[in-house]
Amino acid sequence: MAFEELLNEVGGLGKFQILQMVLALPLVGIAACHILLENFTAAIPGHRCWVYILDNATGILSPDLLLRISIPLDSNLQPEKCRRFLHPQWQLLHVNGTFPNVTDLDTEPCVDGWVYDHSLFSSTVVTEWDLVCDHQSQKSVVQFVFMAGMQLGAFIYGHLSDRFGRKLILRCSLLQFAISGTCTAFAPTFLIYCLLRFWSGCSAVAIITNNWMLIAEWTRSQSKAMVIMLITCAVSIGQMMLGGLAFVFREWRTLQLVVSVPFFVFSFSSRWLVESARWLIITNKIDEGLRELKKVARRNEMKNAEETLNMEGLRATMQQELEGAQTKTTVFDLFRTPNLRKRTCLLLFVRFAVTVPLYGISMNLQHFGSNIFLFQVIFGALTTLARCLALVILNYKGRRPTQMLFLFLVGLSILANTFVPQEMQTLRVTLASVGISCVAAAVTSYCVHCDELMPTLLRAKAFGLDAMVSRYGSALAPLLMTLVVYLPTLPWIFYGVFPIIAGLVVPFQPETRNMPLSDTIQDICDMKITHI
Template sequence: MALEELLDKVGGLGKFQILQMALTFPFYMIVVCHSLLENFTAAVPGHRCWVHILDNAIVSDNDTGILSPDVLLRISIPLDSNFKPEKCRHFLHPQWQLLHLNGTFPNMTDLDTEPCVDGWVFDHSLFSFTIVTEWDLVCDHQSQKSMVQSLFMAGMLVGSFIYGHLSDRFGRKLILRCCLLQLAISGICAAFAPTFLIYCLLRFWSGCSAVAIVSNNSMLIVAWVRAQSKATVITLIACALSIGQMMLGGLAFVFREWCTLQLVVSVPFFLTALVTAPFIRWLVESARWLIITNKPDEGLKGLRIVAHRNGMKNAEATLNMEGLRATMQEQLEAAQTKTTVFDLFRTPNLRKRICLLSFARFANTVPYFGIFMNLQHFGSNIFLFQVIFGALTISARCFALLVLNHMGRRLTQMLLMFLVGLFILANMFVPQEMQTLRLTLASVGMGCVAAAVSSNSVHNSELMPTLLRAKASGLNMMASRCGAALAPLLMTVVVYLPTLPWIIYGVCLILAGLLILLLPETRNMPLLDTIQDVENK
């Protein structure tokens, strides 16, 4: 906690912090594009079976030239319950008698059909090519489409655990630099993946690095911001993610081929990796982490750099080892003890905090990704929906900042999670025909859940001690990734009860909102540095 005094001396929110955010915000925007990329690269276009009489150019030109494509389609593809051509079956033989029914519809179950044995014909009007058309991920293979997104989320789950540990051991800057290069390589290689399996493995690898880029960037920024401004800075970080969501909608509208879009969101990381030296030099390693890991000389050097960049010349003269030891004696003594992720669960107060915060993050993430990963359910213009949802989350996160600064962390989270839960449960009683109302409720709920996630991030950073903050952030992110991976799986229970997934979403959110009240309030409180600080509080 004593480091807050030093931050006030070197400038808790000055030129250095603003420039650091300006340098790192573009990476948030591009990383979130990777997280939601399958909304577009794995979009499912309209499709039907490839049939010889209709799609073989030689046959169509010579033998059936007097028949229109619509007529050939009618005798080749059965109709579904909505009187649309079936997507996964075709007639075993052309049904010429269907040409003489004068608009009546026979019982299609009496006619012999079979699955698509010769492939599919896809509608390329919305997307030129997607991974669905590349590897025929439809009909019996449609579950493989969701596997890609699940593997990316699983990569984020694994990466948050591995890189959280490595960041606490080797520092935020080194791991950030490695992950920028890793995401560049895996993203570019994914655009040229020869098989679906290799593509899935590369997306898993991308997920591992994407989560580390977000978490390490956040820790580097937040570590140099005074307590009174942390909520504002974390909200700005969340808004950068929302801008990235909007940017993805625009990029996907321009680049309709999946491999081109994959390259567009990956090449910037590769270019950054090539010129990363000046970029990394501007970032300063967390003084908290340096001091806590028994590197006070480097921590003191970082404090002087920040004071110089913020124009605090008087502070540079007073920053010396004697003053540092006098100010942070307790933290320097704690630095002699090595910590592991299990230390988060050894003491009662810290164990309660990490469990409740992780459950709240999990409960928030499930409906967030349940909606965001299924934009095609809201209509055909998924580019517009992506932009709208991004804009709504920006507004909601700014609103959450105002509420956080007036109502505190606990009440804000509880209010937002209650609202999301109520919107989800209310949507169950809205008929499917009322699409506008359903979309409105989903949009407002999306905004509230984004604001709740931002509030949870603020609360998490203020409740966890510096000694374990990266590990706690990694564990909190793991809970988030578990929720993201579970979101599409929960939708499979609709075969038992159509409203069951939404009941689970809503009840979990309301329960998590109540449990948040068991955590202490942290508004305008200094950050904690050691486990003992947590237990003393």
């Protein structure tokens, strides 16, 4: 709480904070594009087996007739995607309007490759390396690789940020992200592509979390809920932007390049960011912390504050924090006391449970229809509105009721969608829109609650652990889609059940609306849990 006094003195929400957000929020938005990039760069187009008589020969027969004698039909009377007739079935030329039983006819896999429908995408990772039929699960592997990179990055860069500072690690991550993303556009093999995407994932999480901490640690407590909402809205705006860019750039290498090159510019412009004075003071870099406070006071035009800020006053104000900084804390301190251990475990479970459906829906837009460009933009717009709505409900109803409401709506909308036939596209898209909107609102509500539940001395470490668990959920989401081989609705059942269970455990957390932030572990131990 002592740092709040210094922050209010230099300006807790002034020109500096606004300019900082103007610079940082675009980074978050474009970094979010990469999280869902495989929706477009790894989209699975329509495809069928390559057949010589159909694709390399000329004759008097029309393509439709050649297709009839070359490719068998599936249960929906559509050409098979993964098999072809062993020999041309000339007798099928005489079929007119009726389809005889052809199950006894000899077929074979696509031994000569596939022909793809390029009407939607000129090329994707799938068409480049034939990730269809027996290799279709490798698309989920591609998505998993990026999420696994984010998981490792959360662990490594979270530790490095606490040790070397938010700004330094952010600048390094921006340069790494620019290099890895640009190189991905020129990947010659599928293995190299996966390795580069893994590397990009490591730096993507550092960009988002370090921007988050820099903005939050320079903002007064009364405005943090609004700031967190703006950061999460930047993610949604990034989704909308991705839909528009993917519509314009239909070739996957070009799209990859377009969303990667700007980070070279961001890496250069990040030099104007200001390091967190809170972190500098807590790590005993008091001279640097005082210099940054004066810089912020000057930018916020708080002339009196710049004159009165001095080393003696700072030490007197931050005496308790400076004493606490002498004792090194670790992530294990989050589990040492019963109250804090309970908070941490419940928070991590809710984070995991809400992340699984978030990425389950976001990464599988093709499941809801063919116009995935429009869906991406619509979902981005809806989640932006939902996050703003969450802020209003958070302020009037509290943290726990808001989370419970949106978590239950997420689960119910997803489970209801499993019973809707594929032909009812309007209803399916409506339910999916409700689901993605509510899950975005649930994430925003969770982030505000998490920030208020963790003590200041452990908040950065808690965010690092939270990011790791989030990556477990985001990595599991694409892997669950491999269960469609057993039951098409099985992944969606998991996506729907997780948030409902999470909604049931939220009431076991304390309500934090209109309560001061905790600074120490002892504050957590002394707090009496309130009920709804």
